[in-house]
Amino acid sequence: MTVTTRPGRGILSVGVVAAILAVAVIASLALGANPLAPPAVIDALAGRGTRETSFVVWDLRVPRTVVGLIAGAALGAAGALMQAFTRNPLADPGLLGVGAGAAFAVALGVSLFGLSDPGEVVWPAFAGALLVTMAVSVIGASGPGGPVRLILAGVALGAVLSGITTAITLTDPEAFDRMRGWNAGSLLGAGLDDLGAIAPFVAAGAVLAFALAPGLNAMALGDDVARSQGVNVGRIRIGVIVAVTLLAGAATAIAGPISFVGLMIPHVVRWIVGPDQRAVLPLSLLAGPVVVLAADILGRVVIAPAEVPVGVVVAFVGAPLLIALARRRTARAL
Amino acid sequence: MSPRSRLVLASAAGMIALALAGCTAAAAPESASGSAAPGTRSVEHARGTADVPDQPERVVTLEPLELDTAVAIGITPVGAAVAGNVTELPSYLGVSDVAPVGTVPEPDLEAIAALKPDLILGTESRHSELYEQLSAIAPTVFIASQADPWRENATLIGEALGREDEVAGLLTGVDDECARLKSEYALDGQTVQLIRPRDETTLSLYGPVSFAGSLLECVGFTIPDREWEDGLQADLSPENIASATADHVFVTAADVDDRSAIPAAVASAFPDATLVDTSTWVSGVGPKGAEAVLGDIERYLSANR
């Protein structure tokens, strides 16, 4: 049985979500803790702003919008991949240990090497995420038993690392201080050079994701059914792990751990276009940034003149949505 | 069983556990009333009354303010709780040979007992659950909260150490130094801002009731009005950094010589900001810390006369 979406519906959805995303980008530039009037924002964008407005728009709002776009897209796509691959609607990229690996690397960097600049932790976080996911896939991906072993390995290694990370932060107050900020997630850490360097990884992950879509459709009914259709399940498994690692690892490296986006976006997207991965993946790529930017904007305005970190707001935006969905429908087939 | 009665029973189970735990919890020991034994005197503190030795010789402090005050009047404690397990005692205090007894949030009872102290100083808001155990080792005096005005806490600490007059003298000394700087530099009407960078999206400003803020104001500066949380501090997004303008801007940092640690928002809005040491201006609450802060302020004023 092949899974399809009516083409018209898919394209319409993509168009609508893209339009919503455009609105979110504009809002992200226009709104913030500093109540700049729209003409001032436009002046600043055109290069005519005062020192204060130029700083706010070009040094703060533009970078965080870009980070929100990249991280949101990466997390949305990674979440869709994880849920399709594990055939479990509760799967989340964090299950592979991405967040725990990044946090561990950041904690080591801060306590052993004294890293403190937000930009300095981007590459250690990325490296940590990559190494841990590799370890998890070595331990958990071999042998039969499907994705359950992989998830268990991710949960287990994640637990070990989170214990060690807590140990490091409880004995080093500076590390604790830095980590409690990093843990909340923020779109302001990475500079534009880091973004430029990380973007290719995200692009590679996205391309790989699209290539995996037809195979994932075939795996929806089980590995055996897929094999009988000629799909190389082992290769798809490796491809998914690599793609999720690149996408979720890059997102965590530039924005800190923003949980929940990867979990809820695929649900919402599947609700709109159904379970065909060829439609779910592109739409997740677009819907992810909508949620991340919306959460960031909300964080900027709700307690102005201060801000609430985006990682904190996302759960309060996403969880009620997820709970509402769970209450409306019974377990939905992927 | 309907969901609702299930929920009721769940709450009941929890409440029973709570009630039993609370009821059998050891109540705070009755304050020893009546006359104290010879060689000791009674001190009233946040957890009642304690009989402390007239001249304590082996003191253990569990709070940075207590350590600072003791050192300021010449008593070197035998043991002190440190901020974290890999940090040593603050260098501005200039003491060594003080055994670490665990961390400020989690003191190590056995290490304290092994030092055989004759007086323990702690904080009710942090060490509340340890009071009975600490009292079993040695007479224990608790200040109510480290967030209370530091001069009041220092006075109680001085009383516990049997040196009220010396502490009072130190506090008067701080006031006198403030008055001297105030008259020498005539800072009326000049505004000041103390900024502490927290993370990428938060900058903290310190208000007139905070430790360093109160010292800045007693020297004659004015911290511009805003909505302070308990008068202590206010958080700001980097987008609003311009609203923190003042004639003089101080930024806290771990290393005062490393200007790269200043966040971009602050550096662009206030390129002439002065770096000050977090370990004294933020964490160095106490008479010696006040001495260090006033020293920094004087050096700044004379360099920018």
Add this chain to the structure above:
Amino acid sequence: MVATVVDRAGRVGRPARSVAAGRRRVLAVGVAASVVLVVLVTLGLILGDFPVPLERIPTILAGGGEGIEHTVVVDWRLTRVIAAVGVGALLGIAGALFQTVTRNPLASPDILGLSSGAFSGMLLTLVLVSASWQALVAGSLVGGLVTALVIQMLASRDGLQGFRIVVVGIGVSAMLASLNTWLLLQVELETAMFASAWGAGSLNGVSAGPVTGALVAAVPIVVGAFCLVPRMRQLELGDDLAAATGARPHAVRALALLAGVGLVSAATTVAGPVAFVALAAPQIARRLARTPSLPLGLSALLGAAVLLASDLVAQHALPAPLPVGVVTVSVGGLYLLSVIVLELRRRA
């Protein structure tokens, strides 16, 4: 998996010979675990910064010993050891109950939001009300129970469905975790570190009062749990067969969950939310005893041993003393990893 038989009277059981062998193995593992526990208890009484020679311990326990020695060994070390054993046992039993009833080896109190709710309750009390430990304990209990209630209410639409309660649990836990992250940013550094240590689960500074209170309160719940065991075994066959043999699946499940919640609440009163013991102890017990179902008594013994061992490591074996929960999380993760790797080897 051992085959089950249904006799003519409709009672469910297993062939007599393998039942006896199974029982012997459970007993053997139980005895071994008890011996390990005794060794750990002894270590707990001897180790510490305050030097107490081994020979003095029996005298001190019997009531002798000068003031401070007695305080150190009886009031501190013995109390802490009893707390570790008690809390570990309660968590082991609670974990076995949750996992049996939800038929999910990954079920733990956090699915019901108890741990994150307890931490949130404690943080809110710390920030808004007071820092006295009685207030914090009350806050954490209220937080945990309120969270469990909220999750139940949100998830119960036409009765409880396994999938829905897990989703709602994850959603509520995520919101609470975000709230906790936010609150930790609002308080000063040392308060945040103290709160984090508590949130990891810590036996530092436990005193006799709360320990006795919680354990006494838990005794009737433990007795009730053991009484439920035969009915829970019947549940494992599936609801239909269980109903046919006279058990009432919904009632049994509800009572078991309730008992689990009560036990975890009592444990949280003493040590805060300790991770992984409730998750791992029943699984270790089942694997060691090679039983198809989760043995309650063994889970209690192993939970006690794991928590006490972790506390000893947390206090003495590391460069700096840490909350016990940090060790249980790491050790629990290592255990899970080893299980996975060993299973791979066995199948390969």
